[in-house]
Amino acid sequence: MYTRSAQGMLMGGAYSTLADEEYTVFYNPAMLARHTGLSFYPLNPAISVINPLSGAVDADDLEGELIDISDAIMGVPIHAGLSYAPGFKMGNFGLSALVNQRTNFTLRNKSNPLLDIDYVYDRGFILGYGHSIQGNYSSKSGGQHVALGMSIKYIDREELRGNYNLFSPALYDAFESGEISEILDALGVVESNGWGIDTGIDYINRTGQSEVSVGLSLIDTLTVLHSKESGETPGETNLKANLSASWKMMLSGDIGLVLSSELIDIAKAGSYAKKYRLGAEVRLTPALSFYGGVNSGRYSYGIGLNGGLFKLHAGIYSVDTGVEYGEETSDRAIIYLSMLDFKFDG
């Protein structure tokens, strides 16, 4: 599971060359080479849920018997997520804590209903460093450089992934046990921990008001998790290679346009239709931005407010959760609030 920026999600997920803020270490550690001074991000929770405006599930449908609820949610991906990533960047170093909880469940198969549960809860930290290997770039005066970066992360994970017969004794007994932790235990949650490495390359060229950036990030270049109990197997943490590019045109101050594109998970086989991401940001004032994006043919849009001591991003985005392109869509809403960020250039 990956910590993702709300702004990034609202820009269709095409964000790996734009994460030049509190999420840098999570997207591409090489981008730390762009940073100077000290930046601090103490409070930045984000919540995502199934989009309440999508009409996929009516609130009235959720009252009543299990059968009625099952009928209402059959085939509808239900999502809830919470993340929190306080941290700081000092020169070319970045350190962030990570707290990420994501729960997805979908009821499938009208003949023999199966509850597909995907639950992950990560806690840990990530420490990264980026180093310019060619050229000369400064966030104040521009220029261009190529940078390499690496981050090391520690993850303590709880995860539960499986299909359960909706009416099976196992599921019934699990929910009867009451407490969330007992339900998870009854369903077979796996606890694991371990270390991982992310790496990346970043190229940036800013001339005047125009900025072009290209990057390749290798998330989980090497990540190994070990289960805490014998006989359990943690989920796989395979390499995720993301290739991205962006173009910024900033007019006076912080007003301008950003366009971005990304191909995610290029090392993994699969349709390229599912891998492409396109995003845009229209910054009308330093305090107000509109975001939009396309991700596997699904649209996202949202708004960003920057009030100095706080930042707010909110909007709607969709994720292609099917095996093949266009098979299944999870519609979600996200809200992110960051408070008391500060930057000291030194």
Place this chain on the structure above:
Amino acid sequence: MLKLYYLLLTILLVSSCAKTEQELLFDTIERANNFLTSRKCDDAIDLLEDHGIEKSSADFMKVYSSAYACKAGFSMLDLFELDIDNIDANNLLTSLASLSSSDETLPDSIKFLALQNAIDIIVESKTISLNGSAARRIDSYGEAKGADLNFQLVFMSIVQLGKFFKLYGDADSTGVKGANGNNDCIYSYSHPDAVSSINAVKPGSCVSATGTEGSSFLEAPVSIALQQKRMCYGIILFNNFIDTLGSLSLGSDQYGELDDIKDLIDASYSGLIATEAGTYGTTVVFDVKEVRTQSLCEALNFDEVERYYAFFLENLYQ
């Protein structure tokens, strides 16, 4: 910059690896379940059969069975909403024949055969020695996956047993045998021991074996082979149902009286086995109750099948 671009483009072009067999299997199962979510039964069957049947994967066999159950119109949601509480452990076959899904009017209909196929897929999933069992499925697939398959089998069997006995028992909407006036017994018995048993016990509407008391779908001009095939559907359904029920813990309220059935049937078996041994000196009930595969049942002598119905199933359907 150009060098970097070409480097990254090269990485892009050469980096993508083909999916592993395991990934392809997982994707096929996921896609089939998605088809079944919108009741695209034939699409699911085609997808799974194009992939190739993976008997070693419990998840594959589960969704493959589900795909045929979908084709039969089977819905576990409907079963739990409408019928599960109507199953009476003390009047098992009558209550099964009264389920809302017990609507069969023709033998070998497309829906009946589709659900039978769905059941056979699980029953024969890992037949090391041809005779499937709940225990064998657990041994082959593990405790959790084996139990999942057994769970799915039990509920499909409930619906199919209801259809079977509604049709061949000529039951009305309340499940009472012979209530429609077409046949008083399931079969027209001719074996002397079967006739003797029926005339002595008089189970429900089946008060005498006259030679014409059975379902027209199980007598001439229907061939003996086809009669046996159809009667074997009932035997296999029932035997697998009881065997599999015994492997599950269904004590919670949502399952109604299902947890009481196995003990009651076992008690019936014990009594009838003893009666048969004492009266006829034979062990038909004891032998046939362990037959759980259609091919094994069709390989029996027909008179064993006939006597199993007379001694046991007719008796159970009072």
